Amino acid sequence: MAILRPDTTTTLNGVKINEYLLTKHNPNHINMPSVSMESKVIGVTVHNTDWISVASGTTPAEQYTRATVNGNMKDVRVHYYVDNVCVWQNLPLSLSGWHAADGSGNGNRKTIAIECIMSSAYNSTDKKSEDNCARLAAALLKKYGLDINHLYTHTHWLNVRDGKSGTVDYLNTTRNPYKMCPAYILTHWAEFKKKVQAYMNAGSSTPATSSPKQLYRVRKSWSDAKSQIGAFSSLENAKKACKAGYAVFDSNGKQVYPTKKSIGEVAREVIQGKWGCGCPVDTSRKARSTDRSDS
Numbered sequence: 001m002a003i004l005r006p007d008t009t010t011t012l013n014g015v016k017i018n019e020y021l022l023t024k025h026n027p028n029h030i031n032m033p034s035v036s037m038e039s040k041v042i043g044v045t046v047h048n049t050d051w052i053s054v055a056s057g058t059t060p061a062e063q064y065t066r067a068t069v070n071g072n073m074k075d076v077r078v079h080y081y082v083d084n085v086c087v088w089q090n091l092p093l094s095l096s097g098w099h100a101a102d103g104s105g106n107g108n109r110k111t112i113a114i115e116c117i118m119s120s121a122y123n124s125t126d127k128k129s130e131d132n133c134a135r136l137a138a139a140l141l142k143k144y145g146l147d148i149n150h151l152y153t154h155t156h157w158l159n160v161r162d163g164k165s166g167t168v169d170y171l172n173t174t175r176n177p178y179k180m181c182p183a184y185i186l187t188h189w190a191e192f193k194k195k196v197q198a199y200m201n202a203g204s205s206t207p208a209t210s211s212p213k214q215l216y217r218v219r220k221s222w223s224d225a226k227s228q229i230g231a232f233s234s235l236e237n238a239k240k241a242c243k244a245g246y247a248v249f250d251s252n253g254k255q256v257y258p259t260k261k262s263i264g265e266v267a268r269e270v271i272q273g274k275w276g277c278g279c280p281v282d283t284s285r286k287a288r289s290t291d292r293s294d295s
Contacts, residue, residue, distance in 0.1 A: 003058045004066050006088070013139040013199060015132045016086040020065055022077070023092060030071045035096040035109055039215075039231045043150035044137045045100060045111040045157065046192075047078070048182035051119040051126070060117045061088040078113035080136060084128035087136055100157040101178065106226055107157030112140055118184040130185060134192060138199035145215055145251045148197045150225060153189065154181035160226075214251055218242050222253040 004025075006018035022032060054063045061081040065088040067073050077098040079091045091097055093112060100107025116133040118126040137151060144150075149168050156168070158176040166174070173189055185192050216238035220227040229246065232238040238248045239257050248257035 001066055001070055003055075004062055004069070012087075013135040015082075015135045015139075017089055017136075018062070018086055019089045021092055022068065022090050023095065025069060028069065028071050030069070031075065033077055033091070033096045033098055033108075035104075036094060037096045037110060037112075038094045039233075040110050040228070041093070041112060041144050041146075041231070042106060042110045042225050042228050043112075043146060043152050044140050045107055045113050045152045045154060046133065046137060046182050046185065047099060047113065047115045047154045048118055048184045049081075049115045051117055051129075059083050059085045061086060064088070064115065064117065065090055078115045080112075080114045081117060082114055082129060082133045082136060083117045084125045084132065087132065100154060102157040102161040105157060105161055107152070107154075107160070110228070111152060111157075114140075116182060116185065118182075120184060122184060126184065130192065131195070133185075134195040135199050138196045141196070142200055144231075148193055148200065151193060151196055153186060154179065155186070216256065217249050218246050219249060220246055222249050222255070 004020055006020050007024070008019045010017050010019070022030070026032065049064065052060050052063060054060055061083040064073070064081045068077070068090060075098050077091060079089060079093060079097055081088045081090065091113075096109045097113045098108060099113040099115075100111070102108055114133055114136060116129055118129050141147070141150060152168070153172040155173070155176050156171045158178050159171045159174055162176065162178075164171060164174065169189075173186060180186055215231045215233060216235050217231045218229050218238055218241050219225065227246070229243075230238070230241050232241065235248070235256065242248050242257060247255045250256050
């Protein structure tokens with residue numbers, strides 16, 4: 001197959017993005033994911049794949065995209081391939097990928113996959129690939145209103161799959177016998193996170209003309225991102241999706257549904273008979289007096 005030509009080319013956070021979606025270009029009828037991630041994205045998952053030599057006029061990210069189209073990447077489907085020059089987008093962000101080896105778990109179903117193309121040499125070319133990956137990850141986290149704790153490694157989802165529990169950083173970096181990925185970044189994962197955070201703080205991850213999109217997330221608690229069952233631009237739609245044991249939170253983590261009531265508000269409702277047997281409480285002095293004849 002000839003070198004691919006992207007449908008569109010844009011720049012995001014200083015990185016050139018070549019869009020070539022497999023949902024539009026699938027001449028060999030390779031198997032494709034079909035589960036929607038619309039309003040369900042909870043984070044970004046970072047992978048490493050090995051550097052490859054390519055012909056003049058192309059880059060490793062294009063080559064990996066072409067290999068996918070040709071059916072040579074088995075059942076791996078990721079949203080982005082990143083090299084030292086550019087990024088190639090393979091999947092729309094509304095569609096889940098096949099990349100986390102956790103079946104129908106949150107890794108595959110609710111995170112955006114970035115394959116960063118590097119080598120063990122960790123030379124200047126590898127560092128540039130890593131920098132492009134950090135810029136892209138920062139832009140995506142900001143796009144979805146997520147903080148740095150929603151940046152995951154492939155290994156994180158393997159550990160969750162295998163029943164391990166702990167903090168995000170623990171699951172991101174704790175050894176898994178199946179695979180340690182992103183292998184070339186995990187050796188300095190803390191430094192990589194700092195770089196992503198710096199790009200998020202720089203404020204250049206999204207166009208200056210755009211304003212943050214308010215999303216209402218349905219979770220068991222704000223800190224329990226893994227329990228999220230949806231993120232909605234409409235509060236009413238979020239309320240409809242909310243079920244027992246869940247609540248709706250705005251982009252700042254404030255619970256907006258069901259509305260939390262103060263102790264004073266609950267006390268007033270008890271007095272009004274809205275709780276218990278439904279009988280109003282007599283708060284008169286006479287009612288509060290005690291008949292001591294029984295003591």
